Amino acid sequence: MKSDIPVTCLQRLPVYLNYLKSLDGGAEYISSGAIARALNMGEVLVRKDLAYTSAQGRTRVGYNRVELVAALEDYLGCNNKKNAAIFGAGGLGHALLSYGGFINYGIEIVAAFDKDPEKIGTEISGKPVYDVSETKEGVEKLGVELAVICVPATHAQEVADVLVGCGVKAILNFAPVLLKVPEDFNVRNIDLAANLAILSSLI
Amino acid sequence: MKSDIPVTCLQRLPVYLNYLKSLDGGAEYISSGAIARALNMGEVLVRKDLAYTSAQGRTRVGYNRVELVAALEDYLGCNNKKNAAIFGAGGLGHALLSYGGFINYGIEIVAAFDKDPEKIGTEISGKPVYDVSETKEGVEKLGVELAVICVPATHAQEVADVLVGCGVKAILNFAPVLLKVPEDFNVRNIDLAANLAILSSLI
Numbered sequence: 001m002k003s004d005i006p007v008t009c010l011q012r013l014p015v016y017l018n019y020l021k022s023l024d025g026g027a028e029y030i031s032s033g034a035i036a037r038a039l040n041m042g043e044v045l046v047r048k049d050l051a052y053t054s055a056q057g058r059t060r061v062g063y064n065r066v067e068l069v070a071a072l073e074d075y076l077g078c079n080n081k082k083n084a085a086i087f088g089a090g091g092l093g094h095a096l097l098s099y100g101g102f103i104n105y106g107i108e109i110v111a112a113f114d115k116d117p118e119k120i121g122t123e124i125s126g127k128p129v130y131d132v133s134e135t136k137e138g139v140e141k142l143g144v145e146l147a148v149i150c151v152p153a154t155h156a157q158e159v160a161d162v163l164v165g166c167g168v169k170a171i172l173n174f175a176p177v178l179l180k181v182p183e184d185f186n187v188r189n190i191d192l193a194a195n196l197a198i199l200s201s202l203i
Numbered sequence: 204m205k206s207d208i209p210v211t212c213l214q215r216l217p218v219y220l221n222y223l224k225s226l227d228g229g230a231e232y233i234s235s236g237a238i239a240r241a242l243n244m245g246e247v248l249v250r251k252d253l254a255y256t257s258a259q260g261r262t263r264v265g266y267n268r269v270e271l272v273a274a275l276e277d278y279l280g281c282n283n284k285k286n287a288a289i290f291g292a293g294g295l296g297h298a299l300l301s302y303g304g305f306i307n308y309g310i311e312i313v314a315a316f317d318k319d320p321e322k323i324g325t326e327i328s329g330k331p332v333y334d335v336s337e338t339k340e341g342v343e344k345l346g347v348e349l350a351v352i353c354v355p356a357t358h359a360q361e362v363a364d365v366l367v368g369c370g371v372k373a374i375l376n377f378a379p380v381l382l383k384v385p386e387d388f389n390v391r392n393i394d395l396a397a398n399l400a401i402l403s404s405l406i
Contacts, residue, residue: 010404014397018379039381077404084399091301095294096395101379105400146403170402176221176304178242186405188398192299194217195391196287197308199373200349201213201280202389 009049014105015039016050017072020065031062078106085144087159088151089114089129092174092192096148098125110142132159136166145169153177160187212252217308218242219253220275223268234265281309288347290362291354292317292332295377295395299351301328313345335362339369348372356380363390 019039023030032050036043050057055071057063073079084102086093089112097112112124113132120131130138138144147168149156156175163171170186173179176194181187222242226233235253239246253260258274260266276282287305289296292315300315315327316335323334333341341347350371352359359378366374373389376382379397384390 010401014394014400019381076400082403091298095298098294101396102399105396107399107403145406169406172399172402178222186402188402190398191217193304193308195393196305196310196375197217197279198213199375199389199391200285200310203348203372
């Protein structure tokens with residue numbers, strides 16, 4: 001539970017991690033200033049963000065890069081395996097079931113849930129597709145803590161209601177709709193079209 | 204060009220829009236306080252955000268809902284059609300080519316570009332797949348202003364370099380890598396795995 005870290009800061013930690021990993025084979029030490037310049041950020045902000053992790057920077061030397069990567073991975077739970085499931089095995093759900101990037105963060109996509117009889121009982125990228133009406137049993141049996149909602153906007157709330165009631169601890173929601181969940185429940189929304197619209201409005 | 208609006212505010216406008224559209228058939232007027240409560244935000248923030256649009260709230264009455272939707276749509280460029288193309292027709296690219304949500308924001312996905320000879324020359328969801336080596340010609344011919352990068356991280360920078368050089372005005376990047384682009388070039392990054400990792404680290 002990391003309720004003390006601002007979400008805006010938490011969002012930057014994977015950015016640092018990706019950048020530092022991209023330097024693989026580079027210098028042993030890296031300064032907050034070098035990180036800040038590479039990522040086009042302020043150096044004070046970088047230092048504040050990294051202070052949430054266990055990494056210790058040394059004056060005039062910087063951070064040991066391997067140790068900093070390990071500290072970020074530890075903070076982000078990469079070494080603490082968690083199971084996730086995809087709800088809605090349509091185009092996006094299908095893509096996420098095949099996506100290899102989650103395991104870098106210790107997250108394993110263990111199954112999908114859908115209501116289409118033609119999909120239920122099949123496998124997608126080696127992951128079983130279960131009947132969404134059996135969500136509660138499936139989530140418990142598989143130890144699913146994270147859920148990814150990829151169903152159409154019209155069905156997202158009913159899926160979320162079931163998930164909140166069956167022990168899932170956080171939802172990543174791709175449906176362009178505001179989910180009503182208990183106040184302390186963790187939800188992140190990614191509205192794909194809105195993200196492109198934001199860019200579109202800037203040009 | 205809306206360089207005066209903070210990105211954090213711009214990001215909230217689609218959230219207001221989705222919420223207001225979900226009220227279709229509801230009351231004629233809605234107050235900033237009602238919007239704030241529904242979205243779990245501060246009322247002052249809502250008023251400040253909406254002041255960037257042409258919508259005019261009236262004291263003790265609020266905003267005419269239909270007018271406010273129109274003002275938000277106008278601000279977000281929904282009535283100003285723009286063409287987009289997907290780079291990388293793998294799982295995610297495929298899903299985005301089939302995704303119907305972009306057109307709500309006036310964005311039409313007109314084509315995909317890939318390097319796989321088995322995909323080039325085919326259609327995905329009715330959209331042609333071109334050879335990525337013909338990006339420059341394709342982008343010009345099709346009038347593509349927005350690009351969505353769905354290629355693997357190892358290829359994202361080379362794709363971005365071509366896009367920046369051929370008149371594309373903004374990039375939505377799904378590759379988990381920091382793109383080097385000119386300072387005034389518009390890029391938004393969506394790291395799908397990192398988003399789930401952020402949730403994972405909170406539970």
